[in-house]
Amino acid sequence: MVTVLTATLTIGIIVIAATLVIRILMEEGPRPLSAPVAAEVAAPEGETIVAVGAGPGALSLLTRDAGGVERLRTYHPETGAEIGVTLIRRAPGG
Numbered sequence: 001m002v003t004v005l006t007a008t009l010t011i012g013i014i015v016i017a018a019t020l021v022i023r024i025l026m027e028e029g030p031r032p033l034s035a036p037v038a039a040e041v042a043a044p045e046g047e048t049i050v051a052v053g054a055g056p057g058a059l060s061l062l063t064r065d066a067g068g069v070e071r072l073r074t075y076h077p078e079t080g081a082e083i084g085v086t087l088i089r090r091a092p093g094g
Contacts, residue, residue, distance in 0.1 A: 038080030043073070058083070 038059065043049055047063035050070065054060070059075040070088035075081065 038075065038078060041075050041080045042082075047071070062088070 041059060041061065043061055043063055047065045049061055050064050051062040052060070053062075054077070057077065059077050059080075061073045061075070062070060063073055064070045070090075072086040072088055073082060074084040074086075076083050
């Protein structure tokens with residue numbers, strides 16, 4: 001009886017290990033980013049770029065002007081044309 005249980009346990013461990021190895025070997029590597037990026041984006045004069053981000057549908061710039069006002073500017077990824085502006089207001093104490 002102990003021999004049968006040992007054999008069952010051994011076979012189970014081998015099956016689990018083989019399954020893990022097969023899954024790891026079949027997994028594809030990370031995909032490279034293929035989002036089109038504009039050659040040039042025009043940030044407004046007098047504003048400093050604080051952060052930059054890119055996604056499949058938009059390029060984003062976080063800008064700050066001399067008065068400390070921050071804006072999230074969204075640009076079309078292929079043309080570089082501005083498609084939106086969001087004013088960022090910080091909560092008091094934040």
